[in-house]
Each structure stands twice: as structure tokens, then as C-alpha cells.
């Protein structure tokens with residue numbers, strides 16, 4: 568495959584855009600370096616780079632593109648917004664329509680607010696929880712990503728239930744020490760943290776089904792336990808459903824798990840590919856937000872007509888019968904095919920799959936928490952990633968990022984992907 572133009576554009580980008588990319592995960596640093604492929608256009612499950620190569624895509628732009636590229640229903644909605652005004656800075660009917668749609672799909676939402684990104688949505692839920700409880704500390708789980716604001720760029724402390732330390736330059740130590748990070752799926756450490764800090768905890772920030780060190784389900788009873796103790800101690804439960812809302816069914820992960828958090832943050836899929844975030848939850852907590860209450864949150868672009876109309880159109884597509892069943896069916900074929908292909912060539916992998924989202928770890932251990940995900944062999948994955956790319960399969964350049972199926976993937980795409988993977992595994996086996 569020829570990547571000459573991609574390389575040229577990337578080299579130019581390096582001179583003008585820091586690191587050549589507008590989000591660090593887009594660089595190929597984690598997969599051995601090189602110029603990231605520069606995309607030109609997409610249609611359905613495929614996209615095409617500037618050198619004319621075609622790829623079957625499983626990145627889905629890190630999740631939002633669940634209906635594939637250029638879906639006609641969403642394209643029409645965006646065109647309508649372009650023609651009738653993309654921004655007014657006043658209320659519109661679209662915001663109300665979309666808020667009602669989200670509330671109908673996710674019963675824990677009494678009221679919602681739109682933002683421009685998942686980061687903004689999660690950041691505001693933390694502020695609202697602090698405003699509502701009058702407390703400052705939060706608990707989050709190791710390896711979960713909640714955006715790039717200060718309070719969530721915090722690494723775990725040096726032992727169980729210890730205060731965090733900055734995970735990025737520029738995050739003040741004073742902010743990090745307001746955050747406690749505990750392992751996912753570990754009741755004991757969560758309990759320890761709550762025993763020690765419980766009365767100071769404003770919120771527990773949870774990815775109910777983890778999407779950020781691959782796809783990881785909560786063990787039975789784990790999140791119920793977290794919710795129970797949070798309630799007992801007067802802490803707010805926040806579900807970060809930026810990845811999971813509308814991923815596995817028409818609704819949020821919390822509904823699949825039978826949980827009702829106090830607050831929920833969303834993003835990605837609900838914007839149909841345009842910038843969006845949203846948060847919502849219990850009326851008495853949401854009423855803490857300005858202009859009703861003292862917790863401030865605002866946004867020039869928040870609730871803009873283009874994002875609202877694209878989001879509504881995306882959910883309309885997802886509401887059609889059979890959509891999630893098909894994602895699950897194709898996901899199953901892909902999972903089995905990958906496992907068989909790896910086995911055939913003696914390559915050890917573990918797959919975590921939830922319907923149309925799966926992650927492939929180069930490890931033989933089960934993956935229930937970040938520490939186990941970390942054991943995935945990054946060097947092997949890096950080689951696998953590049954072999955797949957050469958065969959026209961685009962994955963996220965990260966050893967535990969999920970593969971996302973879209974409504975546009977067909978069985979023949981899955982078959983082609985499995986054949987590419989079999990080739991990649993055979994090459995890995997040769998060079999072990």
C-alpha cells in the first residue's frame with residue numbers, strides 16, 4: 568500500500584499542528600511510530616485515504632460513527648441545519664425535541680443540559696455534584712478516561728485508598744489530592760477508600776461498562792455495591808456514558824445493568840458525528856445548575872441546531888428494529904473468527920466483546936481491570952495494527968481501544984477482516 572501523500576501531509580502537519588495531530592491518540596506513537604494515515608472521505612463502513620487506499624473502519628472516530636460515514640438521514644439533517652442557520656444563541660425547538668428523546672430512552676434523566684463535548688459534560692457533572700453535596704473529593708476507577716479536565720487527569724496514589732497525583736503536567740497537586748483512584752471490579756479497595764474518605768466524597772465517577780481499557784463489564788454485584796455504599800455515605804453517583812450511551816441498545820448501559828445513577832454524562836453517538844456532550848439526572852440535583860441554581864455551566868455552541876438535528880437523526884436510525892441485534896450478530900462472527908485465526912497460528916489473544924464493540928488483548932489472561940489490560944503486549948499489537956492497516960483494516964492505534972462495528976458493516980466486511988487478521992497472525996507467528 569502506498570502512503571506517500573499521507574506522509575507528505577503528516578510532515579507538513581508536524582510543522583503547524585503540535586505533534587501533527589489534534590488529539591494525541593491519533594498519533595502512531597503507541598504502535599511504533601510513523602505517519603498516521605490521512606483520510607479524505609468515508610462512505611458507510613469504509614473510508615479512503617489521500618493516496619486512494621480503501622479501509623474497512625473499526626475506529627468509528629473513537630465511537631461516534633455508529634451509523635457509518637455519510638449516512639443519508641444524518642447528512643440530510645446536517646444540510647437542513649446548514650441551510651436554516653447553524654447557530655442562534657437562543658433556544659430552539661430542536662433542543663427540546665432532543666432532550667425529550669434522551670429522557671424517553673434513559674429513565675434516570677429528569678432534566679438534561681447539552682454541552683459541546685464529553686469532557687465538558689463530565690466536568691460539569693463533577694461540579695454539580697460538588698455544588699449539591701458541599702463536598703470536594705471524588706472517587707474514580709483506574710484506567711477509565713473521563714476527558715481532559717484537571718480533576719480526571721489524576722493517577723492513583725501509591726497504595727490502597729491514597730490520594731491521587733497529577734497525571735499530566737499542569738494539573739495542580741491540590742487538584743489531584745481531591746481525587747482517589749481505585750481499581751475497577753475491586754469491592755475491597757473501593758470499600759477501603761469509602762471507609763477512609765466517605766464523608767468527604769462528593770461523587771463516584773463510573774464508566775458503568777468500561778470502554779477505555781477495552782470493553783470491560785462490571786462483575787456481578789460490583790456496581791450495585793458501589794451504588795449502595797455511595798448512597799449510604801451521601802455521595803452522588805455519576806455514570807460516564809460518553810462511550811456507552813446508545814452503544815449496546817437504544818438507551819444507556821445503566822438500563823442494561825438495572826442501575827439508576829444520580830447523574831449521567833453522554834457524548835459521542837448522541838451527536839451523530841458532530842461535536843456534542845450532554846448531562847442530566849435527578850431533578851433536584853440538576854436544579855443546582857445556573858440559571859436556576861448556583862453551579863455555573865455555559866456554552867456559546869451548546870445545543871446548536873446542527874448537533875441537535877444530527878443527534879436526533881442518528882437516534883432515529885438506531886431506533887429502527889433489529890439494529891442492535893445485527894451489531895451483536897456481526898460482532899459474534901468477528902469475535903469467533905479472530906479467536907480461531909489466532910489459535911490457528913498459535914497467537915494468544917483474549918477478546919472482550921459486548922454486542923458490536925470488542926477489544927482484542929494480546930494476553931492469555933482475562934481482563935477485568937486496568938492492570939490486566941495493561942498486560943496486553945503493546946509491541947505485538949503495534950505489529951498487528953500495521954499488518955491490518957496494510958490489508959485495508961483500520962483499527963485504533965492503541966493496544967486496548969475497542970473495535971466498533973457500525974450499522975453499515977456487512978457480513979462480507981467481517982469475513983474480509985477475519986482473513987486480514989489471519990494473515991496478520993501468521994506474520995506475528997513467523998516473527999515471534
Ligand code: PMP
Pocket residue numbers: 629684685686687689712713714715774778779807808809810834835843844
Ligand atoms: N468520557 C469517556 C468515557 C470517554 O471515552 C471520552 C472520550 N473518549 C470522554 C469522556 C471525553 O469526551 P470528548 O472527547 O468528547 O471530550
